[in-house]
Amino acid sequence: MRPSLPLTLAVLLFAATAIPTAAQEGGALSPRVVDEAAVPGVMAKAVDGFIIPGYRGLAEATVGLAETSAALCEAPSAAALEAARSAFSGVVRRWSAIEIIRLGPALEQNRFERFLFYPDRKSTGLKQVQAILAKEDESATQVESLKKKSVAVQGLGALEYVLYGTGAETLAGKDGAFRCRYGVAISENLKAIAGELLTEWERPDGIQAAWKKPGPDNPLFRDSREAATELLGILVHSVEMVKDQRLRPFYTGTLDGKPDKGRPRLAIYWRSVNTMAAISANLRALQMLFDTAGMESLLPADSRSIAGSINFLFKALIRAADRIEGPIDAALADENQRATLDFIALNTADLLDRFNREFGGAIGLGAGFSFADGD
Structure with missing residues (x-):
């Protein structure tokens, strides 16, 4: 029972x-005092064992997304659309596994919001995406011009609507050509952002050095x-x-x-x-x-x-x-x-x-x- x-x-x-x-x-x-001797090792393991591998996984997933999105446009079909949707879900999972690191490079150049604009409390982003699709705004199909637009139309939320929103079934045929090109531009934008995040964290003299060596000359952490x-x-x-x-x-x-x-x-x-x-x-x-x-x-x-x-x-x-x-x-x-x-x-x-x-x-x-x- x-x-x-x-x-x-x-x-x-x-x-x-x-x-x-x-x-x-x-x-x-x-009241206790943090074990300062243990902190650098903990920070180093966070960087080397979690943050960098997390961004590496995200970068790899976005490469796959860009490739399957392009393949969908080149040969639209129900199977190609399903492959693009599967790649999208893979990126969502990879992003969800690293989006908790909302600091440093993720905040620079609005990378976080450009990758994921959420919550969209007044459906502002949704309306902007719908307008792009309705007007077939070709400037949204080029990465360089897309990245200058609202953060709400260039990330995961926008791509989800492209792949799953009203009219998404047209992606399986020739009638979805513009929609597909817009989706490819978003995918390429996500790939570029993921690559930038990984590059910034992999730089030996960049943010990872600041994390691993707290001290009085450290720009981020004066002590452990x-x-x-x-x-x-x-x-x-x-x-x-x-x-x-x-x-x-x-x-x-x-x-x-x-x-x-x-x-x-x-x-x-x-x-x-x-x-x-x-x-x-x-x-x-x-x-x-x-x-x-x-x-x-x-x-x-x-x-x-x-x-x-x-x-x-x-x-x-x-x-x-x-x-x-x-x-x-x-x-x-x-x-x-x-x-x-x-x-x-x-x-x-x-x-x-x-x-x-x-x-x-x-x-x-x-x-x-x-x-x-x-x-």
Whole structure:
């Protein structure tokens, strides 16, 4: 017999909170000082083991996308369109695995927004993309002129509409010629941005050097404490992003005290059915960064259980995200999948607290410090 919704959710919540917090184990955390000797090694592993491989994977995926997009234009067919869509989904996953590094080169030249313009709260970007398609604006089919246009018409959101939006079926035949050329220009633009990001991080004397060697002459981190703060801040702000920018727009559980029916068209990548795959990739990336960098080594010996509870939550959240398959509107209409969304929302908030309060407190970020508040 299938368990009722309250029982199912209660079991999930009990599983996610089964590991006690540090405060429960040993009382309130006393002020600590970050192990400065361990920080450079942690930062180096974050760069060499996570950031550079992540951007390398993104660059490779965008090359494949550009190639399949060009092939679609050269010989349009249903199979070629499916190949382009598959390549698009591959880029979404690769991007979702590295978009948490929203700093440095990603912020220069508006690279982040040019790669992904989201959220589009007033559908401004959508209207601009639709106008380009309606007018058949040839300037949007050349990378150099496209990159000078609004960030909303040159990235993943625009390409998703090209491949999946109203009229996308024309891409399988000759009637979609302009639409296809626009899609190729977006794909080439994404390839160029991904290549720039990788190049900037691979430069030995660039940002990776600043990450690996905190010190008084470092332009980014005057000491190891500042470096550790940046790294932990990535985790805190990214978990907050998943909670507030990926989940909350389309589902809150309750709305004005009533069960929330959801707003599927506000979900990221809803047209291409990549919403939960992207969220899962975000969570996997965060866990990979945490583990690959060896952030547990920053914790005092008597607080190492914090890392265990964080990894436990990561695993539970990733499993939950992977259970939601298919269109997001179908998930919102299913009682069990809504319970899973409730679980993800509640435990993402718990994960945020464990990073922000427990981990930060344990490595000496001081009482009252809050990444989430930007203090």
